[in-house]
Amino acid sequence: MDSAKALWSFIARCPSPYHVVAAGVARLRTAGFSPLVWGEPWQLMPGGSYYVPVFGSALFAFRVGEKPSQGLRVAAAHTDFPGFRLKPRAGKAQEGYGLVNVEPYGGLILSSWLDRPLSLAGQVALRSDDPFAPELRTVDLARPLLTIPRLAIHLNREVNEKGEKLDRQKDMTPVAALLAAEEGDGFFPALLARKLDVAPDDILAWDLNLYPVEDGCTLGFSEELISSPRLDNLSGVKACLDGILTAGATEGLRVAALFDHEEVGSRTKQGAASDLLPELLAAIFRGLGGSGDDRAAALAGGFLLSVDAAHGLHPGHADKADPTNRPRLGGGVVIKQAASQNYVGDAAAQAVIRELCRTQDIPCQTFANRSNIPGGSTLGSIASARLLLRGQDVGVPLLAMHSARETMAAADQDALERLVKAFLA
Numbered sequence: 497m498d499s500a501k502a503l504w505s506f507i508a509r510c511p512s513p514y515h516v517v518a519a520g521v522a523r524l525r526t527a528g529f530s531p532l533v534w535g536e537p538w539q540l541m542p543g544g545s546y547y548v549p550v551f552g553s554a555l556f557a558f559r560v561g562e563k564p565s566q567g568l569r570v571a572a573a574h575t576d577f578p579g580f581r582l583k584p585r586a587g588k589a590q591e592g593y594g595l596v597n598v599e600p601y602g603g604l605i606l607s608s609w610l611d612r613p614l615s616l617a618g619q620v621a622l623r624s625d626d627p628f629a630p631e632l633r634t635v636d637l638a639r640p641l642l643t644i645p646r647l648a649i650h651l652n653r654e655v656n657e658k659g660e661k662l663d664r665q666k667d668m669t670p671v672a673a674l675l676a677a678e679e680g681d682g683f684f685p686a687l688l689a690r691k692l693d694v695a696p697d698d699i700l701a702w703d704l705n706l707y708p709v710e711d712g713c714t715l716g717f718s719e720e721l722i723s724s725p726r727l728d729n730l731s732g733v734k735a736c737l738d739g740i741l742t743a744g745a746t747e748g749l750r751v752a753a754l755f756d757h758e759e760v761g762s763r764t765k766q767g768a769a770s771d772l773l774p775e776l777l778a779a780i781f782r783g784l785g786g787s788g789d790d791r792a793a794a795l796a797g798g799f800l801l802s803v804d805a806a807h808g809l810h811p812g813h814a815d816k817a818d819p820t821n822r823p824r825l826g827g828g829v830v831i832k833q834a835a836s837q838n839y840v841g842d843a844a845a846q847a848v849i850r851e852l853c854r855t856q857d858i859p860c861q862t863f864a865n866r867s868n869i870p871g872g873s874t875l876g877s878i879a880s881a882r883l884l885l886r887g888q889d890v891g892v893p894l895l896a897m898h899s900a901r902e903t904m905a906a907a908d909q910d911a912l913e914r915l916v917k918a919f920l921a
Contacts, residue, residue: 504712567748568798587684594673602759800887802876808893828859
């Protein structure tokens with residue numbers, strides 16, 4: 497129950513990737529980690545603890561041991577989640593309604609976003625004295641503002657027999673206001689300007705996402721389940737942060753790496769397919785007065801733990817699961833495997849995680865896709881290939897992955913956090 501409350505409390509503070517980074521920075525700063533600036537020379541010391549945010553929506557934290565080239569361990573997760581992002585010139589007046597123009601982000605379940613109270617959060621860029629340095633503000637409108645209304649059954653009488661085929665432009669446009677006759681498309685910038693206490697013309701651009709305003713909760717007869725938005729992948733983010741915060745004095749180097757844009761392929765400047773993690777490790781060893789040989793030695797003996805959600809067995813659709821690898825909610829950490837290498841891992845890496853779970857009395861189980869149902873992927877293989885680093889994908893099992901609201905077992909979050917803490921110890 498404590499793990500459940502801590503998780504949904506963390507999720508409530510993180511309605512956008514920018515807020516995830518801000519919440520992580522607050523925890524790291526409170527724990528005594530020292531801030532670094534990306535791109536500046538670092539002077540690091542064995543025994544030190546450091547963090548560096550990058551581009552606002554990615555975050556790295558690390559602890560340096562007495563022998564940093566011996567025992568590199570990286571726990572990685574992603575700060576983003578499927579949903580909707582606001583387009584430029586988002587306001588649209590139509591038939592007396594104020595609508596907001598959005599586009600899908602990632603592989604979301606469209607129907608799960610219908611008829612929910614929604615708000616907006618993210619980053620807004622404002623005019624400043626330097627065109628190359630706009631003022632950036634992290635903003636959360638923090639109240640129900642929008643809804644995407646479903647068509648009434650009287651106007652779609654076959655909806656229960658044939659389901660809903662939703663057009664991403666026509667059917668998924670949120671309603672934001674009822675407008676007077678003289679009001680036009682400028683209603684949205686005016687609302688945002690009031691929130692920021694600036695003139696509408698000072699708003700140059702935004703990176704804002706919709707989010708459901710309902711808080712997470714426990715459910716089940718024994719409160720053994722968690723229902724919440726953004727379990728994929730803030731369950732993994734929290735585990736990585738908890739792990740690096742509790743990592744003790746070590747001989748090696750311990751890193752928590754939180755990337756953005758996993759849900760759209762990781763191929764951005766703050767995604768796992770970028771040079772961020774290789775450059776981070778290079779900067780660390782430069783800051784310690786080390787060499788490329790020290791970095792190579794660290795990688796040769798290192799390990800990447802990629803932490804992302806897994807599919808749990810659905811009780812009504814057991815035929816969608818693999819015949820022998822069927823993780824269930826409450827069964828512990830999921831070790832993921834795919835012959836396609838969409839999940840990072842090999843026999844040696846799986847053995848490491850299994851043995852770590854055994855010695856720490858952490859329950860674990862396995863996931864593999866049905867051979868006739870293509871599965872998803874995550875950042876593990878991408879980051880591992882960039883570094884030439886052995887790694888393994890793990891996570892908690894979910895029901896309704898990529899829904900606006902997902903379900904997991906509270907005990908599995910506890911198991912995941914224990915695993916990441918043991919890995920980074």
